[in-house]
Amino acid sequence: MxxxxxxxxxxxxxxxxxxxxxxxxxxxxxxxxxxxxxxxxxxxxxxxxxxxxxxxxxxxxxxxxxxxxxxxxxxxxxxxxxxxxxxxxxxxxxxxxxxxxxxxxxxxxxxxxxxxxxxxxxRTEDVLRFAETEIHLTNYEVTVEGTPLALPRKEFELLAMLASNAGRILTRDQMIQRIWGVEYEGDPRTVDVHIKRLRERLADVRGFSIVTVRGLGYKLEVNGG
CATH class of the missing domain: 3.40.50.2300 (Response regulator)
Incomplete structure (x- = not known):
């Protein structure tokens, strides 16, 4: 094609x-x-x-x-x-x-x-793979070396959004609108709190990292680890 x-x-x-x-x-x-x-x-x-x-x-x-x-x-x-x-x-x-x-x-x-x-x-695949980690978009499951990794729903949705747009910078507003909805009126820094928790849960996971892009937002960076 x-x-x-x-x-x-x-x-x-x-x-x-x-x-x-x-x-x-x-x-x-x-x-x-x-x-x-x-x-x-x-x-x-x-x-x-x-x-x-x-x-x-x-x-x-x-x-x-x-x-x-x-x-x-x-x-x-x-x-x-x-x-x-x-x-x-x-x-x-x-x-x-x-x-x-x-x-x-x-x-x-x-x-x-x-x-x-x-x-x-x-990002068009139903399962996203980064080294030993698999993110299953249809059943909201993350596995690391075949072992399920439990994530709260919002943290999974954040991870899936970042992983589906690997390498692309996503702003906090984009994440809030997609995950919390356009009517959300809470603290926009809720994204930062969820990202912090997500990083802690993924601390030992290789293959990718969630990077802060100062003044813009976040992106998932593939590192091939």
Whole structure:
């Protein structure tokens, strides 16, 4: 199966550069000059991954990213000239999987695309495996070397969410909305408390770790231990 990458950027030179490098690697590139055109392409074409520039006329990249996250289950890379932590936080809250600051090396974009496609394939499975640990998404069970590991429901849901998005930064707001619901009005730091307990229960587990990304949130990092 040929992978279709949507490239949404109002700069034709950047689109041409990305198309050249991705075509060489065997990817099919679908081009859009703005967010509206990108939405139209996604309605009629099968897209496996989207590379989206933030600053576009009509519908900007953040709006497009939120739309993709709501309607499709594909990875997204945001491109921007802004590199401040606050800008990245807005990007990740919009649902992006990765973030690349212009100017960028096309080969770096290619590496990130390949990594995201691998993670995406990983998270679509019913059982996620990290070294000797298995996370069974359908029956809410974690086993380590075949032995069940008891986890409270919320901690399991946090672990499953992080593991299903391995390598992707998830904000506290995203976790609260997904696990506690959009109507939750309690302390947003409840995520930190649950993550702390989860880390304690997983202290001796190898293969992955839950990493704090300062100012943004958390991610599950595969370490192959």
């Amino acid at each position: 040929r992978i279709h990458v949507l490239m949404a950027d109002d700069d034709p030179h950047i689109r041409a550069l990305v198309r050249f490098f991705l075509n060489k690697e065997g990817y099919a590139v679908l081009e859009a000059s703005d967010g509206v055109e990108a939405s139209e392409i996604m309605e009629r074409e099968k897209v496996h991954l989207a590379v989206v520039d933030i600053m576009m006329p009509g519908k900007d990249g953040l709006e497009l990213c939120r739309e993709i996250r709501a309607m499709y289950d594909i990875p997204v890379i945001l491109l921007t000239a802004k590199g401040e932590v606050e800008d990245k936080e807005v990007g990740f809250e919009s649902g992006t999987d990765d973030y690349l600051v212009k100017p960028f090396e096309p080969r770096e974009l290619l590496f990130r695309i390949k990594a995201l496609l691998r993670r995406y394939q990983l």
